[in-house]
Every structure is written in structure tokens, then in C-alpha cells.
Amino acid sequence: MPGTLRGITIPWPALPDAAGLLDYLMRDDVLCWVRRDGGLVGFGEAARFTTTGPGRFREAAAWWRTVSAQAQVRNLVQGPGTGAMAFGSFAFSRTSGHQSRLIVPSVLVGLDGDRGWLTYLSCDPDAELDAAAAEAALGGWLEAASPGRTRDSTDRLVSGQVSEQDYRAAVAAGVKRIERGELSKLVLARDVVAELSSPIATAQVLRELAVRYQDCWTYGVDGLIGSTPEMLIKVEDNVARARVLAGTLDRDNTRKLEGESDAGYAQRVLAGSEKQRHEHQIAIDSLTRKLEPYTSAMTSHSEPFVLQLPNVWHLASDVSAELAAGPGPAPSSLELAEAVHPTAAVCGSPTEVAGALIRELEGMDRGPYAGPVGWTDAAGNGEWGIALRGAVVESPTRARLYAGCGIVEGSTPEAELAETWAKFRPMLEALDLHR
Numbered sequence: 079m080p081g082t083l084r085g086i087t088i089p090w091p092a093l094p095d096a097a098g099l100l101d102y103l104m105r106d107d108v109l110c111w112v113r114r115d116g117g118l119v120g121f122g123e124a125a126r127f128t129t130t131g132p133g134r135f136r137e138a139a140a141w142w143r144t145v146s147a148q149a150q151v152r153n154l155v156q157g158p159g160t161g162a163m164a165f166g167s168f169a170f171s172r173t174s175g176h177q178s179r180l181i182v183p184s185v186l187v188g189l190d191g192d193r194g195w196l197t198y199l200s201c202d203p204d205a206e207l208d209a210a211a212a213e214a215a216l217g218g219w220l221e222a223a224s225p226g227r228t229r230d231s232t233d234r235l236v237s238g239q240v241s242e243q244d245y246r247a248a249v250a251a252g253v254k255r256i257e258r259g260e261l262s263k264l265v266l267a268r269d270v271v272a273e274l275s276s277p278i279a280t281a282q283v284l285r286e287l288a289v290r291y292q293d294c295w296t297y298g299v300d301g302l303i304g305s306t307p308e309m310l311i312k313v314e315d316n317v318a319r320a321r322v323l324a325g326t327l328d329r330d331n332t333r334k335l336e337g338e339s340d341a342g343y344a345q346r347v348l349a350g351s352e353k354q355r356h357e358h359q360i361a362i363d364s365l366t367r368k369l370e371p372y373t374s375a376m377t378s379h380s381e382p383f384v385l386q387l388p389n390v391w392h393l394a395s396d397v398s399a400e401l402a403a404g405p406g407p408a409p410s411s412l413e414l415a416e417a418v419h420p421t422a423a424v425c426g427s428p429t430e431v432a433g434a435l436i437r438e439l440e441g442m443d444r445g446p447y448a449g450p451v452g453w454t455d456a457a458g459n460g461e462w463g464i465a466l467r468g469a470v471v472e473s474p475t476r477a478r479l480y481a482g483c484g485i486v487e488g489s490t491p492e493a494e495l496a497e498t499w500a501k502f503r504p505m506l507e508a509l510d511l512h513r
């Protein structure tokens with residue numbers, strides 16, 4: 079355990095221009111969770127917890143419960159994200175060697191509508207933690223902006239642990255197992271590696287993602303960066319929300335028909351397809367089944383809607399649930415993330431069968447890809463997205479990108495391979511490596 083966490087949260091004026099939090103995304107070591115103008119941007123580290131294995135969520139939740147219960151934070155703002163908080167990222171698999179982590183930032187700037195705040199946290203018993211010290215600490219972090227970078231002709235994209243050929247073979251094998259009746263849906267992923275000639279400009283990448291992917295949550299946690307369209311679980315004031323995605327159409331390859339709008343085309347091909355609807359329903363059912371024990375009332379869009387992103391269209395459903403007031407405290411966002419991860423959107427159905435098949439057929443450690451990424455506060459509020467459309471920065475000049483697809487009966491290796499390219503596109507463009 080670190081020493082007692084102490085700190086202060088003060089109101090912080092929104093920036094005068096319209097850039098919101100984006101102006102704070104200016105250091106490569108920034109911690110962030112940003113959507114549109116709002117979100118959380120952190121600097122430095124007041125405390126950290128790391129773990130691996132099947133108990134990773136439970137251990138992290140227990141650590142955070144203790145640290146946040148003992149924390150002494152003068153919170154002059156109140157509300158989700160204020161006071162003591164931690165960013166986090168969790169490995170997809172209980173067998174992964176990748177470390178799951180919670181990181182309490184030293185300085186945090188938050189913005190939610192017109193409510194802005196600045197938090198300063200420390201475990202140093204001697205630290206002076208008043209408003210002036212908080213402002214000075216933020217100023218210190220903002221002094222050194224990381225440089226940007228431009229494309230170099232020697233930047234390259236190389237095959238990862240799963241080549242295109244391996245991936246096609248895995249999909250074909252997965253489809254066979256589905257046809258044999260072993261499972262109804264399986265999500266298979268692969269990786270590609272960006273090798274750059276000079277250090278990756280993480281802050282620049284995050285800004286580009288945040289500007290382009292306004293409907294997504296742009297995350298940066300200790301080298302895991304990306305912009306995810308999928309919300310695993312968000313908890314705010316005893317209401318849990320999720321955005322379930324499954325069903326994808328590449329916007330690059332679609333030819334709109336004469337007289338038909340883009341949106342009309344996506345609606346017809348995605349929402350009108352039996353295969354896509356089936357795949358989507360499996361993902362919704364897996365979430366609601368796991369969420370049910372914690373809730374008193376649940377609602378979801380009865381009809382999925384088409385979510386339009388710059389690279390793809392998705393079939394999407396928003397689910398919201400009131401958390402049941404049981405005898406004990408309501409479950410925290412972290413506890414719920416454990417309960418619902420992994421959903422069929424990133425694993426398959428049934429979960430155990432799909433998980434075992436992923437280990438057998440995929441042939442790579444997913445690391446934090448497709449695991450929960452986000453933040454929690456001391457009250458248990460938080461947002462945990464699914465770490466998709468992202469990369470792990472493995473060294474200053476090397477990033478590993480991951481993407482996967484839901485396989486159901488009738489899926490074809492070639493189409494799924496093409497879909498992984500559509501899902502790599504946000505990161506490839508942000509890294510200026512688009513083919």
C-alpha cells in the first residue's frame with residue numbers, strides 16, 4: 079500500500095477557446111479519457127497498482143477500495159471524476175502475462191459540460207496540497223510539450239504475431255467449429271506492428287483520434303492508446319450504461335446506390351441483415367445476462383441503431399440499468415466491469431468455449447486489447463470502455479495494433495480479414511501509416 083493519498087479538487091475554468099480538454103493532450107506521457115470536449119486528462123503518478131491473472135479485477139478493486147477509503151481529499155467540486163480517482167487498463171485474458179494496472183495521477187484536469195475541475199493528489203506526507211500548489215503542479219507539467227512528428231519514408235508496417243495467412247486459417251477453423259455446433263459466435267483478432275524511424279508522437283496521435291473520432295472515447299493509459307466506440311460499462315449515480323456493438327460495415331468499400339443515402343445504405347445492409355442482427359443479439363444478450371443480477375430495472379433500444387464512424391458503420395445498442403439497492407453498497411464500476419467482461423462482442427458465445435478457442439486458434443497474447451480501459455473514482459463511479467481500435471506503444475519507435483472480428487456461421491476468411499484492416503484504419507491514419 080502507498081502512504082495515505084491526500085489531495086485537493088478545485089473548480090477549474092473551462093478553457094476560453096472551444097478546444098476543451100484537447101489543449102491538455104500535449105505530452106506523450108499523458109493519461110487520458112476524452113470524448114468530444116469533455117473527459118479527464120492526467121499527469122504524473124501519485125500511486126500505482128499492478129497485477130496479473132484471474133484475480134486481477136478483484137485485487138485492483140480491493141486495492142482501490144482501501145486507498146480511496148483512506149484518502150483525504152478536500153473536494154470543492156463533487157461529482158463523478160472529482161476527488162481521488164485512478165485510470166486503469168486490464169488484460170483481456172486471465173492467462174495473459176500483460177500487467178493490468180490502476181494509476182492514480184498526480185494532477186488531473188476534468189471537464190463535464192460546463193463543470194471543470196483540477197485535482198492534485200500525492201502520497202507524500204510532506205506535500206503542500208492547496209489550490210496554489212495544484213495550479214503550480216499543473217503549470218509544471220504543461221511547461222514541456224512533446225514534439226510532433228511527420229511521416230518518414232522509412233516508417234513501416236510489418237506483420238505481427240498473427241500473419242494475414244494465419245488469420246484466414248484461424249477464421250476458417252473457427253467457422254468449422256461453429257458449424258459443428260460447439261459455439262454460436264467467436265471473436266478472432268490479429269496484430270500488426272508499426273515501426274517508425276523516430277519516436278511515436280503519442281500526444282499528437284491522441285489529439286488526432288479525439289478530433290476525428292468524436293463519438294468514440296479516446297484513451298491513453300501508460301502506452302495503451304486508441305479511440306474506442308464501445309462502452310463496456312459506465313456507472314454514474316447508481317445507473318449503469320453500456321453501448322454494445324456488433325455488426326460492421328467498412329465505409330471505404332461501400333458503393334452507395336443511385337438515389338440512396340449513405341445512412342440508408344448502412345441501415346439496409348447492416349440492420350436489414352439476418353446475419354448481422356443475429357451476431358448483434360448474441361452480444362446484447364451476453365451483456366444483459368451478466369448485468370441482470372446487479373440491477374432492478376433495465377432498458378435497451380428495442381431496435382439497434384446504425385453508429386456512423388469515419389472508418390466504419392456499426393450496429394449499436396445502448397443499454398441502461400438502475401443498480402439494485404441491495405443490503406451492501408451498490409457495485410462499483412470496477413466490480414461491474416469484472417462482471418460483464420468479456421462480452422460476446424470481443425470474445426464470443428458461450429464465453430468459456432469461445433475463450434478456450436481464442437487461446438487455441440488465435441495464437442497471440444491479446445495483452446490489454448479488448449480488455450477494459452478507463453477510470454474510477456472513490457465513489458465507484460467510472461467509465462470502462464473496451465480497448466479497441468488502439469495500440470500498445472512497446473518502445474519509443476514501435477507500436478502494436480490489434481483488431482478483431484466476430485465470426486458466426488457464414489463468415490468468410492477474406493471478408494473478416496478485410497474488416498480487420500478497416501478497424502486498424504483509425505490508428506494507421508493517426509500514425510500516418512495508412513496504406
Ligand SMILES: C=C(O[C@@H]1C=C(C(=O)O)C=C[C@H]1O)C(=O)O
Binds near residue numbers: 424485501
Ligand atoms: C473486436 C473488435 O470489434 C468488435 C467487433 C465487431 C464486429 O465484429 O462487428 C464490432 C465492434 C466490436 O464489438 C475490434 O475492433 O477489434
